[in-house]
Amino acid sequence: MEFGFTAADEEFRAEARDWLAAHRSCAGDRRTWERTLGAAGWIGIGWPEDGYGNRTATLTQQVVWAEEYARSGAPARAGHIGEKLLAPTLLAHGTAEQKARFLPPIAAGAEFWCQGYSEPGAGSDLAGVRTRAERTPDGTEYRVTGQKLWTSLAHEADWCFVLARSDPESRRHHGLTFLLVPMDQPGRIEVRPIRQMTGTSDFNEVFFDGARARVEHVVGAEGGGWRVAMSLLGFERGVSTLAQQTGFAEELGRVLRTAVETGAADDPVIRERLVRLWAELRTMRWNALRTLGGSGGPGAPSVAKLLWAGWHQRLGELAVEVRGAAAGVGPADWSPSAPYVLDEAQHLFLFSRADTIYGGSDQIQRTIIAGRVLGLPGQPKG
Numbered sequence: 001m002e003f004g005f006t007a008a009d010e011e012f013r014a015e016a017r018d019w020l021a022a023h024r025s026c027a028g029d030r031r032t033w034e035r036t037l038g039a040a041g042w043i044g045i046g047w048p049e050d051g052y053g054n055r056t057a058t059l060t061q062q063v064v065w066a067e068e069y070a071r072s073g074a075p076a077r078a079g080h081i082g083e084k085l086l087a088p089t090l091l092a093h094g095t096a097e098q099k100a101r102f103l104p105p106i107a108a109g110a111e112f113w114c115q116g117y118s119e120p121g122a123g124s125d126l127a128g129v130r131t132r133a134e135r136t137p138d139g140t141e142y143r144v145t146g147q148k149l150w151t152s153l154a155h156e157a158d159w160c161f162v163l164a165r166s167d168p169e170s171r172r173h174h175g176l177t178f179l180l181v182p183m184d185q186p187g188r189i190e191v192r193p194i195r196q197m198t199g200t201s202d203f204n205e206v207f208f209d210g211a212r213a214r215v216e217h218v219v220g221a222e223g224g225g226w227r228v229a230m231s232l233l234g235f236e237r238g239v240s241t242l243a244q245q246t247g248f249a250e251e252l253g254r255v256l257r258t259a260v261e262t263g264a265a266d267d268p269v270i271r272e273r274l275v276r277l278w279a280e281l282r283t284m285r286w287n288a289l290r291t292l293g294g295s296g297g298p299g300a301p302s303v304a305k306l307l308w309a310g311w312h313q314r315l316g317e318l319a320v321e322v323r324g325a326a327a328g329v330g331p332a333d334w335s336p337s338a339p340y341v342l343d344e345a346q347h348l349f350l351f352s353r354a355d356t357i358y359g360g361s362d363q364i365q366r367t368i369i370a371g372r373v374l375g376l377p378g379q380p381k382g
Helices: 007-026 030-039 059-072 080-093 096-107 225-234 239-262 268-292 300-321 324-328 344-354 362-372
Strands: 113-116 132-135 141-148 159-165 176-182 189-194 203-214
Touching (some): 007 059, 059 239, 059 268, 080 096, 080 113, 080 159, 141 159, 159 225, 176 203, 176 225, 239 268, 268 300, 300 324, 324 344
Parallel strands (some): 113 159
Antiparallel strands (some): 132 141, 189 203
């Protein structure tokens, strides 16, 4: 395919770059930054509809924004789950009332969302969810009971979209319902942060104990949640992949500069690994552009996930290797009385260990490719 940027795209790039340069230094906390983005219309530019306080952009302009955002060093997004996952799902499956209620606050950066999918024993196997959704006697609400795991940013979220089993006699992907659940329900919802190797806690366990969800906040139909949930996963990758790769390029540049500074780049093996990482990243970019153009095929998202997860882990390993012994110690001004703070290389190495697990493990991606692309039989259930 031909994927180029027009003069209009370059004008859009200049606008985006100038705006980010003028505003990123006064970002403040996550909510303040999201509201700043929303006030300028930058949230929801990939939605096919406007009128929710968002501006719209062509596909190439969405790529431009994603790349310029990653290059700018602006804060990591906290509203992306609502913007990139829930909003397209509502645009595809939601009622007019649901769109009117939920899309404007997302576009304004005023409401944060989290995703209630994975559970203990039902992480990669989403059809095995056991969280229950039972109708109240008056039929106006559902009572949601169960546990969700690895819920990103649940500790900051205002709402959670939850896949729950509304038919207790159902099995696998039948009898599931997609619910929009408010998080501000003391005594009914408990969020427990999960401490990671990096010392941060962006992932959480969420316990629902009779949490309420209104009947009009079912997306799709009762029992039709599997179709909606799979549709949402189809939005999970896309333009954001290119922004991720721009961030990867920044990380690779830092590793390269460190290798030169420490003399590690004098080692021909290290040089070969750096060149290979650079070439693989370029290949991933062109593969992502091809996929955006509709040429990726049914297994493209799984192929992309396999490629970048392993690539990022290898980059993390090289990041600490080129630093030598210094990679194993703290900053020069650290003292036992102060919290230990990871430097960029240490954080990259530790965080990237999870890359091949979250978002669908490597094993799951290979199974998807085997079935959808190669036509191989699935593993027997038993």
